Amino acid sequence: MKLTEIRQCFEEKFGQGGDIRTYFAPGRVNLIGEHTDYNGGHVFPCALTIGTYLLARKRPDNKLRFYSMNFEKTGVIESTLEDLAPKTEKNWTSYPKGMIWTFNGKGYPITQGVDMVLYGNIPNGSGLSSSASVELATGVMLRDLFGYENLTNTDLALFGQYSENNYNGVNCGIMDQFAIAMGQKDQAIFLDTSDLSFQYAPIKLENAKIVIACSNKKRGLGDSKYNERRSECETALAEIQKVKDVPSLGALSIDEFEAVKDAIKDPVRLKRARHAVYENQRTIQAVEALKQNDIAKFGKLMNDSHVSLRDDYEVTGIELDTLVEEAWGCDGVIGSRMTGAGFGGCTVSIVETDAIDRFIQKVGDAYEKKIGYAADFYVVEIGDGAGTLAE
Ligand code: GLA
Numbered sequence: 001m002k003l004t005e006i007r008q009c010f011e012e013k014f015g016q017g018g019d020i021r022t023y024f025a026p027g028r029v030n031l032i033g034e035h036t037d038y039n040g041g042h043v044f045p046c047a048l049t050i051g052t053y054l055l056a057r058k059r060p061d062n063k064l065r066f067y068s069m070n071f072e073k074t075g076v077i078e079s080t081l082e083d084l085a086p087k088t089e090k091n092w093t094s095y096p097k098g099m100i101w102t103f104n105g106k107g108y109p110i111t112q113g114v115d116m117v118l119y120g121n122i123p124n125g126s127g128l129s130s131s132a133s134v135e136l137a138t139g140v141m142l143r144d145l146f147g148y149e150n151l152t153n154t155d156l157a158l159f160g161q162y163s164e165n166n167y168n169g170v171n172c173g174i175m176d177q178f179a180i181a182m183g184q185k186d187q188a189i190f191l192d193t194s195d196l197s198f199q200y201a202p203i204k205l206e207n208a209k210i211v212i213a214c215s216n217k218k219r220g221l222g223d224s225k226y227n228e229r230r231s232e233c234e235t236a237l238a239e240i241q242k243v244k245d246v247p248s249l250g251a252l253s254i255d256e257f258e259a260v261k262d263a264i265k266d267p268v269r270l271k272r273a274r275h276a277v278y279e280n281q282r283t284i285q286a287v288e289a290l291k292q293n294d295i296a297k298f299g300k301l302m303n304d305s306h307v308s309l310r311d312d313y314e315v316t317g318i319e320l321d322t323l324v325e326e327a328w329g330c331d332g333v334i335g336s337r338m339t340g341a342g343f344g345g346c347t348v349s350i351v352e353t354d355a356i357d358r359f360i361q362k363v364g365d366a367y368e369k370k371i372g373y374a375a376d377f378y379v380v381e382i383g384d385g386a387g388t389l390a391e
Pocket of ligand 1: 027033034035037038173174175176336340341342
């Protein structure tokens with residue numbers, strides 16, 4: 001899809017003329033550090049070059065008109081600035097509406113209507129954060145059109161998370177919105193979610209690439225067990241806090257955790273907390289390994305991350321396990337794990353360049369045979385974060 005085609009679509013739906021502006025927000029993939037962000041731990045995501053394009057023009061009245069080229073059948077959806085209360089019945093416009101609602105609530109009033117056309121090339125529901133991408137595309141658009149230049153990209157990431165938590169009912173952490181807002185080409189972001197301090201780490205893979213395998217098992221965070229996992233961790237932390245003064249599971253070293261873990265009274269909660277603590281430490285070690293150019297160790301930590309997500313956190317399922325376990329059996333695979341929330345969605349693998357074709361063939365065939373439908377594979381590049389696109 002070319003930008004000129006999206007522009008043409010905008011003019012067809014909403015008419016020509018005026019100041020039509022173009023914005024882009026990427027999707028993201030997390031290399032390691034899963035389900036650690038709402039536990040005060042570290043994550044290591046990067047922005048992708050695929051994402052959401054948004055074209056917008058202010059209106060003189062209070063109308064909001066939305067059109068997605070990904071949901072053509074739904075057609076143009078209309079609303080008004082006065083009709084933004086969170087609704088139980090949701091569709092894709094809940095993401096841009098949630099952002100407008102958040103701007104208003106945070107003291108950045110949106111005072112005029114807007115016409116918007118969106119086009120995204122992130123597979124929906126794939127776990128590459130298509131929803132956070134729509135949120136951040138809307139965020140950079142509102143900042144620009146309404147002159148709120150004092151808002152930083154970190155502010156917009158926090159607005160996106162706020163909107164997701166309070167408008168769309170998913171208690172997500174900050175990782176997705178932060179990666180999408182702050183991404184940089186060829187860099188992953190080592191983010192400490194306890195205080196939002198971060199460092200960029202160059203991903204210089206010699207003779208290897210990042211390959212994403214999409215299970216095509218659809219899921220939405222809202223109907224997944226995401227919120228349940230989060231509250232299991234919160235309960236486990238509260239039990240630990242009875243015997244040790246600690247702000248989050250992410251603040252515990254492995255030795256500290258092992259010393260207090262008996263305070264957790266339920267074996268399932270113990271597994272959840274163990275994942276959160278060990279995964280955080282793995283993430284720190286993985287970034288260290290990368291700095292020392294020890295890509296083999298990085299890959300091994302990715303594999304360990306998957307095992308922990310499968311056995312302790314129990315968020316993988318047969319689709320993701322099949323993709324990852326098949327990947328582990330392929331020559332040239334440095335590391336492979338599920339990425340994102342889990343319960344469907346994608347895996348991320350680091351694969352030697354000359355092994356990629358064989359990898360896709362072998363994992364793809366085995367997956368289709370076992371699961372009954374095909375997976376999709378994407379060799380991805382690391383791109384920049386959300387912003388305005390020049391004409
Ligand atoms: C989803 C959430 C993130 C994070 C991941 C799991 O992508 O939006 O905040 O919790 O799941 O690591």
